[in-house]
Amino acid sequence: MKLAFLGMGTMGGPMAANLLKAGHQVTVYNRSREREEPLAAMGAVRAASPREAASGAEVVFLCVSDTPDVEHILLGPNGVIEGAKPGTVVADMSTISPAATRSFAAALAEKGIAMIDAPVSGGSEGAVNGTLAIMVGGDEAVVEKVMPAFQAMGKSITHVGPIGAGQMTKAINQVILAGYYFATGEGIALGLKAGLDVKKVVQAISGGAAASWVLSNRADNMIDNTYPLGFRVRLHQKDLRIALEAASEIGVAMPVAAMVSQFENSLLVHGYGDEDVSALARILRESAGLE
Amino acid sequence: MKLAFLGMGTMGGPMAANLLKAGHQVTVYNRSREREEPLAAMGAVRAASPREAASGAEVVFLCVSDTPDVEHILLGPNGVIEGAKPGTVVADMSTISPAATRSFAAALAEKGIAMIDAPVSGGSEGAVNGTLAIMVGGDEAVVEKVMPAFQAMGKSITHVGPIGAGQMTKAINQVILAGYYFATGEGIALGLKAGLDVKKVVQAISGGAAASWVLSNRADNMIDNTYPLGFRVRLHQKDLRIALEAASEIGVAMPVAAMVSQFENSLLVHGYGDEDVSALARILRESAGLE
Numbered sequence: 001m002k003l004a005f006l007g008m009g010t011m012g013g014p015m016a017a018n019l020l021k022a023g024h025q026v027t028v029y030n031r032s033r034e035r036e037e038p039l040a041a042m043g044a045v046r047a048a049s050p051r052e053a054a055s056g057a058e059v060v061f062l063c064v065s066d067t068p069d070v071e072h073i074l075l076g077p078n079g080v081i082e083g084a085k086p087g088t089v090v091a092d093m094s095t096i097s098p099a100a101t102r103s104f105a106a107a108l109a110e111k112g113i114a115m116i117d118a119p120v121s122g123g124s125e126g127a128v129n130g131t132l133a134i135m136v137g138g139d140e141a142v143v144e145k146v147m148p149a150f151q152a153m154g155k156s157i158t159h160v161g162p163i164g165a166g167q168m169t170k171a172i173n174q175v176i177l178a179g180y181y182f183a184t185g186e187g188i189a190l191g192l193k194a195g196l197d198v199k200k201v202v203q204a205i206s207g208g209a210a211a212s213w214v215l216s217n218r219a220d221n222m223i224d225n226t227y228p229l230g231f232r233v234r235l236h237q238k239d240l241r242i243a244l245e246a247a248s249e250i251g252v253a254m255p256v257a258a259m260v261s262q263f264e265n266s267l268l269v270h271g272y273g274d275e276d277v278s279a280l281a282r283i284l285r286e287s288a289g290l291e
Numbered sequence: 292m293k294l295a296f297l298g299m300g301t302m303g304g305p306m307a308a309n310l311l312k313a314g315h316q317v318t319v320y321n322r323s324r325e326r327e328e329p330l331a332a333m334g335a336v337r338a339a340s341p342r343e344a345a346s347g348a349e350v351v352f353l354c355v356s357d358t359p360d361v362e363h364i365l366l367g368p369n370g371v372i373e374g375a376k377p378g379t380v381v382a383d384m385s386t387i388s389p390a391a392t393r394s395f396a397a398a399l400a401e402k403g404i405a406m407i408d409a410p411v412s413g414g415s416e417g418a419v420n421g422t423l424a425i426m427v428g429g430d431e432a433v434v435e436k437v438m439p440a441f442q443a444m445g446k447s448i449t450h451v452g453p454i455g456a457g458q459m460t461k462a463i464n465q466v467i468l469a470g471y472y473f474a475t476g477e478g479i480a481l482g483l484k485a486g487l488d489v490k491k492v493v494q495a496i497s498g499g500a501a502a503s504w505v506l507s508n509r510a511d512n513m514i515d516n517t518y519p520l521g522f523r524v525r526l527h528q529k530d531l532r533i534a535l536e537a538a539s540e541i542g543v544a545m546p547v548a549a550m551v552s553q554f555e556n557s558l559l560v561h562g563y564g565d566e567d568v569s570a571l572a573r574i575l576r577e578s579a580g581l582e
Contacts (some may be wrong), residue, residue, distance in 0.1 A: 050567055141378040141407075161486075168487055172482050180501065186546075188463075200449060201426075203449060205412070208413060252481070284544070284545075
């Protein structure tokens with residue numbers, strides 16, 4: 001397929017590379033233009049703007065940081081909306097607001113441009129290896145059209161519902177994770193303060209109802225008090241903000257997610273924003289007088 | 292081995308039965324004496340008191356409800372301490388206070404009676420099938436002596452540390468679970484209120500970092516708003532109380548566990564104490580105006 005990919009960040013760069021490796025024609029664009037170079041070296045065409053990138057593409061992917069970035073690239077000056085022909089599909093793989101996603105889709109629809117949302121999880125490792133989980137919202141026929149390209153980037157692709165449903169699913173994922181990280185930290189702080197060999201404790205409980213990816217993969221960070229990446233606190237905090245805004249708009253109370261978001265603010269202030277999210281254990285360790 | 296088992300409840304009854312099936316001689320006692328009958332029919336000897344049960348046993352197991360019950364059976368009138376000979380081992384498989392456990396062990400030690408703590412997880416199904424996870428605290432040599440009997444009752448037996456460490460490990464398990472159940476409920480309430488097909492959402496996210504036993508095994512309860520057993524809210528609330536007391540004694544702040552414990556109080560008031568712990572989702576569903 002003739003594709004465009006906008007946003008060559010930690011995620012977007014390797015995702016576009018996987019599209020190239022799968023044999024697609026890919027035109028790339030990034031605000032900092034030098035980031036396009038490794039992709040050009042793999043055979044990508046470089047475009048000077050989102051408008052130019054979108055002009056010849058069947059599907060325009062984007063993967064950028066936050067809601068305003070997506071708005072700017074899609075609807076701003078020299079944006080996708082100015083270049084894409086009717087019938088083009090926009091597939092937004094950023095993690096942004098579900099409500100804003102629906103409004104961007106409505107604006108594009110007026111020009112005959114279809115939009116689907118397809119945020120991912122699995123981190124930079126998943127982006128490089130093509131093993132991302134992709135949560136897709138949009139019309140069935142449009143999602144089907146993009147599916148071969150998704151399959152080059154991810155291993156678990158789930159069409160969860162209409163436009164915005166992918167973003168809401170990602171929000172749910174981040175809300176659940178917030179509580180999982182924090183609760184794991186509470187248990188580990190209790191064990192450390194009690195003087196237990198907490199690695200043995202984790203081994204004892206991880207075969208039962210407390211089993212989780214977080215306990216299996218991040219408890220050691222919390223016990224050792226070192227938090228290599230992973231997934232950055234500042235990105236999780238941004239995602240939780242989106243989730244809390246969505247919850248506020250539709251009227252859902254999420255006290256644990258809200259509290260964890262507050263503690264992530266504290267981690268950012270103390271310079272821990274670029275550590276892995278498991279650094280939430282710092283709050284619990286320090287409040288217990290450990291370290 | 293010549294064993295005694297005190298407490299023929301939902302857990303203790305089938306645990307004692309598994310000891311009998313493994314070929315051990317077992318003397319049983321229960322406060323409500325008729326509960327001894329099924330065990331007697333399997334070949335157990337009945338004793339009229341903890342004292343009598345303990346008098347001929349190498350190891351005295353007990354599995355009762357709460358800290359005061361253990362104190363009464365071990366140290367009260369006609370208690371184990373009056374019947375057990377020096378060299379006897381007491382293995383407490385109840386879930387009780389770690390600090391009280393250490394004080395009971397000290398009282399027994401004055402009479403030459405060794406004590407280990409060995410709370411379990413895995414529910415009544417695990418008790419029946421002999422697949423419990425057993426978290427053991429106590430002296431290595433004593434734990435080794437009891438190990439063949441543990442192996443008749445559980446499949447994962449971890450010696451985590453000295454006396455009380457088993458109870459602290461169980462407390463950590465319940466603290467972590469509190470947050471996992473509640474956070475899962477927050478995510479599911481958000482998805483339901485957003486009108487998503489939440490079973491699809493769970494499928495989309497359960498291959499990633501949000502993977503957990505709770506998400507795989509209890510999300511459907513929360514989506515369907517039905518909470519069959521499982522593990523009772525009132526028992527989890529009791530266990531969280533023990534964990535929060537232990538945390539308070541040693542100076543650990545566990546805000547999520549404390550909040551969940553408060554919401555469990557509310558579930559008890561509303562008559563949901565005998566539902567599965569996943570009924571915590573009721574709080575989140577109802578506060579979101581769902582149902």
